Amino acid sequence: MSVGAGEPDVVLLQRVPERAPSIWTRPYVRFLRAGDVACAFAACAVVVGTKLLFGAYIPTEDLMVGAVLTVSWPVSMQLSAAYRERGHGEGSEEFRAVFNGGVGLMAAVAIGAYATQTGIARSFVMAALPLALVLTLVFRFRVRKKLHLARVRGEYMRHVIAVGHRAAVLDLIMQFRREPHHGMRVVGVCLPITQGDRDVDGLPVLGGLGDVAEAVSRTQADAVAVAACPELDGGTLRRLAWSLEEQRTDLFVAPALMDVAGPRISIRPVAGMPLLHVDHPEFDGAKQIVKNIFDRVMASLALVVLLPAFVLIALLIRVTSPGPAFFRQVRVGKGGREFRVWKFRTMVVDAERLKSSLLEANDVDGVLFKIRNDPRITGIGRFLRRYSLDEIPQLFNVISGQMSLVGPRPPLPEEVAEYGTDVRRRLVVKPGMTGLWQVSGRSDLSWEESVRLDLRYVERWSLILDLQILWKTWSVVTRGEGAY
Template identity: 40%
Template sequence: MADKSQERDSERAMCGAHRPTEFSRRKWTIIAALAVSDVVALSMSAALATYLRFETFNARLGIERLPQSASYYEAMWAFVALAVLALWREGLYDLERLTWGAGEFSRIARATALAALGFVLLSFWLKLPGLSRAWLLLVTGISFAVVSIGRLVVRTVLRALRRRGVLLRTALIVGSNPEAAEIARILRLHPEAGLRPVGCLASSHAEFLPLTYCDENTPMLGEAQQLREVVAAHAIDTAIIATTAFDHEIVSRMIAELRDTGVTILLSSGLFDILTSRVLVKEVAGVPLISVRSVSFSPQNAMIKRAFDLVMASAIVVAGMPLWLLIAAAIRIDSPGPVLFKQERVGRGGRRFLMYKFRSMFRDAEERLAEVLDANEADGPLFKMKDDPRVTRVGKWLRRYSIDEFPQLLNVLKGEMSLVGPRPPLPRETEAYSERDWQRMQVLPGMTGLWQVSGRSHLTFEEMVRLDLFYIENWSVTFDLALMLRTIPVVLGARGAW
C-alpha cells in the first residue's frame, strides 16, 4: 500500500511539474495578448468618440468640482476599467469558455453595454452631471467595433502561430473507436484549434487497435487504465475522452483520477454535426441530459435569408462597380474572349442554372479539359489542379484572391445562389453523388461557406460534404454573418486558393 501511495504522489508531481513552465505560460500569453488588445482598443475608442463629438481630443468635462485639467479622455479610464471587468465577467478571458467566433461578438456586445450602464451609475453616484449622452453612445458603439476587430487580429495571429506549431496544447485522446479516430483526424487537420494530439489510449485489451487507428501520426500509448501514468509521462495538457468508447462508470472514474492533476478534461458528445450554440446541458430528475434546439429552413427562415442576401448583395454590387470595370478591362487586354464566363451548375433541389464568373481561363478551356483530367489533384467527383495551364495571367491573380467569384452576386440577386451556402457543383460531379452527398443541395448554393473558411482547395470531397451538412443543420443569420467575416482574412491571405 505504501508503494502504491508513493507511486500516486510521484505521478501527481509529474503531472503538475510541466504546467507552470509550459501550460501556464501558453495560457497567460494568450490572456495577456487579449487584455492588451482590449485596453488599446478601448483607449482608441475613447479618443475617437471624443474627437467625433467635440472635434478635439482634449474636451473638458466642464464640472467645477473637478480639476481644470480633467477631460473626457481622462474620465474614460473609468469606462476602460469597467469594460475590462465586464469582458472578464462574460468569460472573455477564460480560455476554457471562450468562443472564438460569433458567440464572442455577442459577449463583447453585452460587455460594452454593461460597461456603459456601469459608467452611467458611477456618474450618478459621484454626482457628475453634464456628461454628454451622445459621447457615451459613441464610446459604447465604437468600443464594441474596435474591441471586436482587435480580438479578430489576435485570433488571426494566434491561428497563424498554431499552424506553425506554436502555442499548441498537448492532447491525449482516450478511447479506441470511430469517434476517437474522428477526433484525432479533425485535430490534425485543424491545428489552429490549439490542440496537438500526441497519442491515443485503447478502451480495453479486446479493443486494442493498431498504431495507425486514430491517425497515421497519432500513436497508441497504452490502455485507458494507464491514463494517469501516460498523462504524467507525456506532459499532457488536455485529455479528450471519447464517451462512446466507455461505460459511464468508467468515464466517472477517469475524471476522478485526473481531478488533482491540473489536466483539462474534455468529454466528446459525439455530436460532430451540431453547433455548440444549439446545445444545452440540463438536469432532468438528477440526470444530466443534452438538449439540442431544432433548426430548419422554414418559409420564415428562408425569407429572412433571402432578404439578407438581397440587401448585402445589392450594396456590394454598387460599391464594387468601379473595380468591376477595371477587372473587365484587364481581362480583355490579357486574352481574347468574353469578360464573363458562364457555366452550368447544379443548385437547390438539383435544378440547373448558369453561374457567372470573371473569365480566368483561355476561351477554349472547356475543350482542353480532357487534356488535363489525368492531372486532377482532387478526390471524389471534384477536379482541381494547382498549376492549370488553361488559366491566363490575369486569371491567376483573380483566382488567388477569389475576385473571379464577384459576378456570382448577380446569381444571388436572381435568387439562384445565396451569399453563404454549399459550393455549387458541376453536373458531371453530381453523377457520382451518393444519397448523403445530395443532402447538401437542400439549400441554395453559396458564394462562400464553411468549406471556404476551413481549407478551400485543401479539403477532401468528404470533408466538404461534412462541412456543408454542418452548415445546413446549424443555419442562422448570425452564422451567415460570421462566415462572411471569416471569409475576408481567408481571401486577403489567399489561403487555400488555387
C-alpha cells in the first residue's frame, strides 16, 4: 500500500531475518524499582541507626512512617515518569524525573501532614527523604553508566527503521553508530525512491514510504526514525503514526534543525497549525554574565588547588628538555580577536620550524594538523598531552576573559583563514579549555565532526550543559583516550 498520493507501490527488495523485540526493558524497570526501594529503605535505616547511635528513643510511629515512605518511594517515581522507557540511559531526563519524584513526595508529605494536622516526626521525614533522593540519584547514575557500557558492546539496544532520503538516512545511521550509548540501532531503511538500492551502508532497504509499517512488523523494530524528507508532509506523517499504533512502535521525527537545543524549541499553535518556534541563543545579557563569573571564579579556585602540580610540571619540563617551560601561541577568540594562549611546552623548541617537513604525515583531514606519533613531542610532553595537563596554564586565559572553561576549540589564525561561512559561527562565543569535542573523542575526531560539535555547542549553550561537559571531561582526561 502506498502512503503518498500518486506514489507507485514499492515492493520489499530484500528479506531480513526476524528480530526479537527489546525484551530487556521490563526486567530493567523491575531492577530500577527494586533499587529505588532499597535506596529508600537504606535512607530510613541510616536515620534510625544514627538516632540509636546517639541514644535517642525511636517511637513506633517513626518505624511505621519509614515503612510507608519506603513503599511510597517507587510510586512517586512512577508518577514522575522515572521508569519511562525512552528515559533509560538518558541522564538529564532520567535524573530530572527522579528529582521531581523525590521533591513531589516531600511536598505531598508536608502538605498532607499540615492539612490533616498529623503529628509525624518531622526530623525523621526531613532527613530520610532527602537522603533517599541522593541515594537514588547515585544508584541511577551507576546503573546508567553500566547500561552505556553494555550498549557499547551491542547489548540493550532498540531496533530502529530509518526513513528518509539516502543522504539523510546515512547521516542518521552514522550518528547512532558514533553514540551507541543512546541505545538506537538501525536495522533497516525505507527510502522514498529506491531506484534499485538494496542497502544503505550495509543495512537492507526494506521498501518505500508505504512499506514502513510492514518493515516494522517483519523486523520487529521498536521505533521508526524519520529523517528530513519533503515527501513526508503532515498528513503523511499522521497516517504513518496511525499505522504504527497497533504495534505500539515509537515514532521519532528528526527536524531539519538537527543541532538546535531542545529548550530553544517549542511548538505553538497558530491559526490552527502547530508551528515550531526557535528562540535565538543568548550570547549576551544576564546568562552570559553568570557564565563569565562562573568561569573566572572556578578558574581561580582550580589554579590555587593545582598550584603544586603547576610548579612541579614546570620544573620537570625545564629539567628534561632544553627551553622554556611555557609555550605561547596566537589563537583566535570570540569575534575573531586574536590572543596568546598559554600552555606547558610539550614539543622541542623549534617545533614550528619542523612542521613544514611533516605536513604529509598529517593524520587529520580538513584544516587541522595532527600526527599521532609526532616526533617533535618530548617524553614528558607526551605524558602531559595524554592527560591534558599541558592545558593547565590556560586557566590564566580564562581568568583574563580571553577564554572560557567550556567552549569551542581555540583555532589557529591559519585555520580561521580557511573557514567557510558556517564554520565562522563558532567564533561568536569564547573558545574553551574543554568542550563537546573534548568529551566526544578529542584528537580522534575528524575535522567535520569537530566542527559539527563546536557548532552544536554554540547553538545549545547553557550553564547546565557546561556543568555536564565539565563533569564528563574528568573521566575522559583520566582515561587519556583520543589525545596525541
